[in-house]
Amino acid sequence: MRGTAAAARRVARRIEVGGTVQGVGFRPFVYRLGREMGLDGWVRNDGGLVVIEAAGSADAMRRLSARLRTDAPPQARLRQVRIGAPAGDAPMHGSGFHVIASAEPPRSGLDDRPGLVPPDLATCAACVAELFDPGDRRYRYPFVNCTDCGPRATIVDGLPYDRAVTSMRRFAMCRACTAEYRDPADRRFHAEPIACPACGPELTWQPAGGHGAEGGEPALRAAVALLRAGGIVAVKGVGGYQLVCDATDEAVVARLRTRKQRPVKPFAVMVADLTAAGRLALVGPAEAALLASVPRPVVLLTARPDRRLAATVAPGTDTLGLLLPAAPLHHLLLHDLDRPLVATSGNVADEPIAVDDAEAVDRLAGVADGFLGHDRVIRARYDDSVARVVAGRPSLVRRARGYAPAPLGLPIAAPEPLLAVGAQLKHTFTLARGSTAIVGPHTGDLQQQETMTAFTDHLAHLTRVTGVEPAVVVHDLHPGYLSTQYAQTISVRRIGVQHHHAHVASCAAEHGITGRYLGVAYDGLGLGDDGTLWGGEVLLADLRSYRRLARFGRAPLPGGAAAVRRPARMALGYLFGAEAFDDTSLARAGRLAAPFLARLPPLEVATVRRMVAAGVNCPQASSAGRLFDAVAALLRVRDDAGYEGEAAAALEALAAGHTGAAPLPWRLATRDDLVVYDSAPTLLTLLEALRDEAAVGLLAAAFHATIAAMTVAVCSDAAAEHGTSTVCLSGGVMQNQLLIEALVTGLSAAGLTPLVNEQIPANDGGISYGQAAVAAAQLQDG
Amino acid sequence: LGHGGGGLLGSELVECLFLPAFGTAELAAAPRDSVVLEVGGVRLAFTTDSYVVNPLFFPGGCIGDLAVNGTINDLAMSGATPVALSAGFILEEGLDMAVLDRVARAMGAAAKNAKTRLVTGDTKVVERGHADGLYVNTSGIGLVAAGVHIGPERARPGDRVLVSGAIGEHGVAIMSVRSGIEFGTTIRSDSAPLGGLVAELLAAAPQIHALRDPTRGGLAASLCEIAAASRVGIVLDEAAVPVPEPVAAACGFLGLDPLHVANEGKLVAFVPDAQAEAALAALRAHRYGAGAAIVGTVTDGHPGVVVGRTPLGATRVIDRPLGEQLPRIC
Ligand SMILES: [Fe+3]
Ligand SMILES: [Mg+2]
Ligand SMILES: [Zn+2]
Ligand SMILES: [Zn+2]
Structure with a gap:
C-alpha cells in the first residue's frame, strides 16, 4: 500500500542504458550505487542494453541518473540513456536492490540499436598482482580475470552477455568462484569468464609431431624451455594462435621467416613493460599511453639504434612494432623468459590467424616446434591490432583485438x-x-x-x-x-x-x-567512377556525394598488378608513358634515365617499352602510391616490394633523417576541368640530382616535401573557391608518417583544418x- | 561496350539482355558450348561462333582453321561427333583476294583434318573501315550417341579434373604478334580439333560428367562456370597445371595469369575418380592430348568457388578475368 507520506515522495523510474555496457562491470556498478543510495529495485542485462527499474526519493533518483554517467566503470561507453516509467509495478518499498536474471530477446525499448559485443580487455593491474602473488589462489593461473579485464568478444556466442552464452559455459564454477561471482562487493561480481585453477580452463602442451602429454604448469614450463632453447612455439592467445620465439636470437627469427614464408615484412615484438619497450624504441608519453592502453595494440615506434634485437626482426626499416602483454599467459611467458619475444600471427603467409586447436596443429605443423594451447574455445577470430601515434594522437593501422x-x-x-x-x-x-x-x-x-x-x-x-x-x-x-x-x-x-x-x-x-569538406585520398589504387584507376585525388565532398577537383597525372601500370609488386616497372611506366602536359615530359628524360635503365635487365626494359607503346595490359592510374613506388625505384631504394607498401616505407625511412628539405619543382596543369599534378618536373629534377650524386636520403625527404607543398597549394585554392576549410586526409599513402605530419603542419599553417583517421585505419x-x-x-x- | 573478354561481363550480357529478349529455355540453362536438341529421335548438337581475331595470321594458325576447329570443339564438348559445318564471311571492301584464298584453304584443310565437311555458307561485303579485314562465323551440327550425358551442371564432388595439355599458348601467341613483343622463343597457337580426342576419351571413360574447351577467359573461366553451374567447389593443384616455360615467362612479363589466357586446342574434363586414370591414359595416347594431366578435384565445400592450392600451401580464390585487367591491389 502506498498510503504513507514517505511513499508519496517516492519516485519510480525505468532507465535503459545503451552502448558498451555489458562485459565491463556495469551491472555491479549499478548494484553498488543502488545499495549505497538505499534504492529499491533491480538491474539486468536486456538484449544489448542494461535496464534498471528503481524507486527512491526524487533526489536519490536524480543523483542515480547523473552518477550513471559520471562514475561509470572505465571500460563502459554510454551511448544513450532513456528514462521513463517502470514497465510494470514500481519496486516495493524496502524490497532492496538486486541484480536479476537477464532478459532474452526480443528486446524492449531501444530495440532499433544493435546489440553490442564488448571487445576483449587486457589483464588489469589487480589481476597481474594476483598472478605473481604466491599467496593468492590464482598464483600463476593463466586465465585470471575480473570485471575490469579478460576475454569478451573472442568468447561470446550471443547477447545478453552472460557466462551461459560464452565458451566459459562448459566450466562449472567451483564454490570459491561462485562466492566471488555472487558477492556485489567483490571485484569478480558477475565477471562472466571467472575461473581458477580448481574449476577453469587449463593449459595444454603438444610438441611438434608428438602427443599432448602435459597440462597446467608443466605445459608452461615445457614451452618456456623450448623457447629458451631457441625454438618456435605456437601460443594460443586471446583471439587466435600466435607464433612466438626469442626476439634476440638471430637464428630462430631467420628460421621463423623461412617457415612462415614471410621473407621481409617486420615482426611484432612483445615486451614485459614500458621500461623494456624503452630499451628497444623511442617511447614518448603518447606512445607509452597507447602501449599500456586496455586494447594493447602493437604500437609502431622508431627503433633505437642500440636495440638488442635480432636484425631480421624488422629488416630494412627503423620502425619497430612493440606490444605489452594482453593476457595472463603472455605475462607469465615474458616473466619466465625475461627477454623480448617475437609475437606474430599464427598463420602461413597471408592466411588468417588460426583459432581452432586441431586446425592450428595442422596448419602450423611445419612452422612451430611446439603448441601451447588450452581448453577455452575461441569463438571469434581476432588478430592483434596495430596502432601508431600521428601528430600526437593515437591512430589505428589495423583494427582488431581490443577495439573491434x-x-x-x-x-x-x-x-x-x-x-x-x-x-x-x-x-x-x-x-x-x-x-x-x-x-x-x-x-x-x-x-x-x-x-x-x-x-x-x-x-x-x-x-x-x-x-x-x-x-x-x-x-x-x-x-x-x-x-x-x-x-x-x-x-x-x-x-x-x-x-x-x-x-x-x-x-x-x-x-x-x-x-562539405575537402577530401584528400592518397592511395595505391581504387576504381574511379570513370573506369580508370584512381589514387591521387582531391575531392569536394560531403557524406552523400563528391566531385573530383584534382588528381595526380596518370601513368601506365605495365602488367597491372605486376607493376605494383615491382616498383622498378612502375618507374619504367612513368618514364615511357606518363601523361604528358608539355614538351618537358619525361619521355625527354633521355640520358638522365640511362643509368636507371642500364641497371635493369635489358629484356625487361625492352618488353615494358613495347607494352606501354602497344597498350598491352597497361591500365592507367592517377595514383599517389604508385608515384612513391616509382621514386623509390628511381632512387635505388627498392626495385621489388616484398609486401604491400614496402618501397614507400623504405623511402620514408630514408627521408626521416633529413628534416627541413626543400621541395623539388612541381607543376599543376588543367585537364578536363581538373587540376592535375604533373610529376615530370619533380622526377626530372630527381634524376638530375642523382646524376650530380646528391644524397639519396635528402632527395627522398625533398620528394615528401614536394608532395606536401603541392597538396597544400591545391587545397588552399580549392578551399578559397568552395568556401570550406575542413580537409579530410585518408587512403593508404596517409600511413606515411612523414607525409601526414607535413600535411597537417602545412594545411594548418595555411589556415585550414586538417583531419586524419584515428579510430579507423586510413588504409x-x-x-x-x-x-x-x-x-x-x-x-x-x- | 567492353564485353569481349570472355569473363564476367560476357555472361552478364546473356543473362541480362539476350535471355529476356529471346525467352528460350535452352539459353536459360547453364552456359554450354553447344546445345543438344531431340529431333525425330536423334540427339543433335548445335552451335555457332564468330571469329574476329586480329591479326588474321599468327604462329600456329589463322582465323580460318580457328573458326573450323572452334566450332568442332564446341560440338565435341557436348560429346557430339561433328556432322557438318557452315561458314559465313563478312569481308571489308578492298580485301586482298589472296588473303581470302589462304583463309578458305586453311578452313578446307582443317575440316578435312577433323573428318568433317563445310556444306553451306554466305558472304557479305561491307564498306571500307566497317570491318577489320575479315570476320568469319561458323555453325555446326553433330550427333550425340545414346547414353552420353555431358553438361556443365553435371560435375559431382569427388570428380577429378583433367586438362588435355599445356595451357596458355594461343592467347600468348596472339598477344605476342599483336604487340610486337618477342619473348625469345616463338610461342605457337595450339589450335586443334578435339572431336577425335573426345571420342577416345568417351571410350575409355564413358561416365564423363563435364567437358569444356577453355577458350576466352582461359582455364579459370571454364572452371568457374562449371563450379557455378554444378554448385560444387573445385580445388586446383596449381603446380600440376601444365604451363610451358615460355608461356610462364611471357605471362610474367605481361602481368597475366596463365589460367586466364585463351586456348584453342585443349579441353578440361570432369571425370568420376574411378575412371580418372583410364581417362588420363586415353588422353595421353592421342596426338592432341599428349600433355594431359590431372589438375584438381571437385569438393562439396565452398560451392561455386574455385580455389587454387599453391606449392607453398596457401590457397587463393581463382575467379574469371574481368573485361579489362584491373589490379585489385590497393
Ligand atoms: Fe584504398
Ligand atoms: Mg565457343
Ligand atoms: Zn582483472
Ligand atoms: Zn574456481
Whole structure:
C-alpha cells in the first residue's frame, strides 16, 4: 500500500542504458550505487542494453541518473540513456536492490540499436598482482580475470552477455568462484569468464609431431624451455594462435621467416613493460599511453639504434612494432623468459590467424616446434591490432583485438540496417543501424580462400549476435573485388560507393563532419567512377556525394598488378608513358634515365617499352602510391616490394633523417576541368640530382616535401573557391608518417583544418566504415 | 561496350539482355558450348561462333582453321561427333583476294583434318573501315550417341579434373604478334580439333560428367562456370597445371595469369575418380592430348568457388578475368 507520506515522495523510474555496457562491470556498478543510495529495485542485462527499474526519493533518483554517467566503470561507453516509467509495478518499498536474471530477446525499448559485443580487455593491474602473488589462489593461473579485464568478444556466442552464452559455459564454477561471482562487493561480481585453477580452463602442451602429454604448469614450463632453447612455439592467445620465439636470437627469427614464408615484412615484438619497450624504441608519453592502453595494440615506434634485437626482426626499416602483454599467459611467458619475444600471427603467409586447436596443429605443423594451447574455445577470430601515434594522437593501422567490435558513431544515421562489405585487401566489413556502426575485425586479403571464409564466418556471427539484419548492402565500384562479388549474391538493395569517397568519408564520419569538406585520398589504387584507376585525388565532398577537383597525372601500370609488386616497372611506366602536359615530359628524360635503365635487365626494359607503346595490359592510374613506388625505384631504394607498401616505407625511412628539405619543382596543369599534378618536373629534377650524386636520403625527404607543398597549394585554392576549410586526409599513402605530419603542419599553417583517421585505419581497413557512412547519408536523403 | 573478354561481363550480357529478349529455355540453362536438341529421335548438337581475331595470321594458325576447329570443339564438348559445318564471311571492301584464298584453304584443310565437311555458307561485303579485314562465323551440327550425358551442371564432388595439355599458348601467341613483343622463343597457337580426342576419351571413360574447351577467359573461366553451374567447389593443384616455360615467362612479363589466357586446342574434363586414370591414359595416347594431366578435384565445400592450392600451401580464390585487367591491389 502506498498510503504513507514517505511513499508519496517516492519516485519510480525505468532507465535503459545503451552502448558498451555489458562485459565491463556495469551491472555491479549499478548494484553498488543502488545499495549505497538505499534504492529499491533491480538491474539486468536486456538484449544489448542494461535496464534498471528503481524507486527512491526524487533526489536519490536524480543523483542515480547523473552518477550513471559520471562514475561509470572505465571500460563502459554510454551511448544513450532513456528514462521513463517502470514497465510494470514500481519496486516495493524496502524490497532492496538486486541484480536479476537477464532478459532474452526480443528486446524492449531501444530495440532499433544493435546489440553490442564488448571487445576483449587486457589483464588489469589487480589481476597481474594476483598472478605473481604466491599467496593468492590464482598464483600463476593463466586465465585470471575480473570485471575490469579478460576475454569478451573472442568468447561470446550471443547477447545478453552472460557466462551461459560464452565458451566459459562448459566450466562449472567451483564454490570459491561462485562466492566471488555472487558477492556485489567483490571485484569478480558477475565477471562472466571467472575461473581458477580448481574449476577453469587449463593449459595444454603438444610438441611438434608428438602427443599432448602435459597440462597446467608443466605445459608452461615445457614451452618456456623450448623457447629458451631457441625454438618456435605456437601460443594460443586471446583471439587466435600466435607464433612466438626469442626476439634476440638471430637464428630462430631467420628460421621463423623461412617457415612462415614471410621473407621481409617486420615482426611484432612483445615486451614485459614500458621500461623494456624503452630499451628497444623511442617511447614518448603518447606512445607509452597507447602501449599500456586496455586494447594493447602493437604500437609502431622508431627503433633505437642500440636495440638488442635480432636484425631480421624488422629488416630494412627503423620502425619497430612493440606490444605489452594482453593476457595472463603472455605475462607469465615474458616473466619466465625475461627477454623480448617475437609475437606474430599464427598463420602461413597471408592466411588468417588460426583459432581452432586441431586446425592450428595442422596448419602450423611445419612452422612451430611446439603448441601451447588450452581448453577455452575461441569463438571469434581476432588478430592483434596495430596502432601508431600521428601528430600526437593515437591512430589505428589495423583494427582488431581490443577495439573491434566496439561501436562507432555515424554522423548521419542509417534509416535502414545495412552491411558494408569493404574492399579486397586488409578486409573489414561494417554493420550499421541507426547512428551505430559496428566494424568487424581485420581479416586480410580476400583472395585467400581462408580469409574469405573468415569474413563470412565473422559476418554470420556478428549479424546473429548484434541482431542487425541488413536491408541494404554497400560495396566498392570495383567489379573484381571478391567483396563486391559477394555483395551481388545477397538479394537486398545494393549501393555502390566509390573507393576514395569511402576513404575520405571514413575520416569525415569519425570526426562527425556532416557538411562539405575537402577530401584528400592518397592511395595505391581504387576504381574511379570513370573506369580508370584512381589514387591521387582531391575531392569536394560531403557524406552523400563528391566531385573530383584534382588528381595526380596518370601513368601506365605495365602488367597491372605486376607493376605494383615491382616498383622498378612502375618507374619504367612513368618514364615511357606518363601523361604528358608539355614538351618537358619525361619521355625527354633521355640520358638522365640511362643509368636507371642500364641497371635493369635489358629484356625487361625492352618488353615494358613495347607494352606501354602497344597498350598491352597497361591500365592507367592517377595514383599517389604508385608515384612513391616509382621514386623509390628511381632512387635505388627498392626495385621489388616484398609486401604491400614496402618501397614507400623504405623511402620514408630514408627521408626521416633529413628534416627541413626543400621541395623539388612541381607543376599543376588543367585537364578536363581538373587540376592535375604533373610529376615530370619533380622526377626530372630527381634524376638530375642523382646524376650530380646528391644524397639519396635528402632527395627522398625533398620528394615528401614536394608532395606536401603541392597538396597544400591545391587545397588552399580549392578551399578559397568552395568556401570550406575542413580537409579530410585518408587512403593508404596517409600511413606515411612523414607525409601526414607535413600535411597537417602545412594545411594548418595555411589556415585550414586538417583531419586524419584515428579510430579507423586510413588504409583499406577503413573502407567499409566509409561505405556505411556514405550509404547511410544517401538513404537518409531518400 | 567492353564485353569481349570472355569473363564476367560476357555472361552478364546473356543473362541480362539476350535471355529476356529471346525467352528460350535452352539459353536459360547453364552456359554450354553447344546445345543438344531431340529431333525425330536423334540427339543433335548445335552451335555457332564468330571469329574476329586480329591479326588474321599468327604462329600456329589463322582465323580460318580457328573458326573450323572452334566450332568442332564446341560440338565435341557436348560429346557430339561433328556432322557438318557452315561458314559465313563478312569481308571489308578492298580485301586482298589472296588473303581470302589462304583463309578458305586453311578452313578446307582443317575440316578435312577433323573428318568433317563445310556444306553451306554466305558472304557479305561491307564498306571500307566497317570491318577489320575479315570476320568469319561458323555453325555446326553433330550427333550425340545414346547414353552420353555431358553438361556443365553435371560435375559431382569427388570428380577429378583433367586438362588435355599445356595451357596458355594461343592467347600468348596472339598477344605476342599483336604487340610486337618477342619473348625469345616463338610461342605457337595450339589450335586443334578435339572431336577425335573426345571420342577416345568417351571410350575409355564413358561416365564423363563435364567437358569444356577453355577458350576466352582461359582455364579459370571454364572452371568457374562449371563450379557455378554444378554448385560444387573445385580445388586446383596449381603446380600440376601444365604451363610451358615460355608461356610462364611471357605471362610474367605481361602481368597475366596463365589460367586466364585463351586456348584453342585443349579441353578440361570432369571425370568420376574411378575412371580418372583410364581417362588420363586415353588422353595421353592421342596426338592432341599428349600433355594431359590431372589438375584438381571437385569438393562439396565452398560451392561455386574455385580455389587454387599453391606449392607453398596457401590457397587463393581463382575467379574469371574481368573485361579489362584491373589490379585489385590497393
Ligand atoms: Fe584504398
Ligand atoms: Mg565457343
Ligand atoms: Zn582483472
Ligand atoms: Zn574456481
